[in-house]
Amino acid sequence: MSVDPKPARPSTAGQPGRSAEQIRKDIEVQRLQLGTNVEALRGKVTEVTDWRRQVEDHKQQLIIGAAAVGFLIGIKLMRGRRRRKRGY
Numbered sequence: 001m002s003v004d005p006k007p008a009r010p011s012t013a014g015q016p017g018r019s020a021e022q023i024r025k026d027i028e029v030q031r032l033q034l035g036t037n038v039e040a041l042r043g044k045v046t047e048v049t050d051w052r053r054q055v056e057d058h059k060q061q062l063i064i065g066a067a068a069v070g071f072l073i074g075i076k077l078m079r080g081r082r083r084r085k086r087g088y
Contacts, residue, residue, distance in 0.1 A: 018026075047053070055062060
């Protein structure tokens with residue numbers, strides 16, 4: 001799901017001689033686009049912050065990371081035991 005950061009919109013801002021009705025139409029178009037953009041953003045935020053889906057999508061990386069951290073903690077603990085046995 002990709003969201004276009006700057007969707008195409010009519011460039012009527014600042015045009016001289018616009019009637020009140022044209023300005024109202026432009027405001028309504030902007031409101032509709034804003035609503036669409038907010039909904040798209042809400043969907044993207046929901047997708048990115050769904051930690052269960054992130055875990056499912058990156059399960060292998062998480063397992064590898066957990067194994068590496070466990071290995072490093074094991075090394076640290078073993079070095080601490082050796083130092084205590086030697087009296088350091």
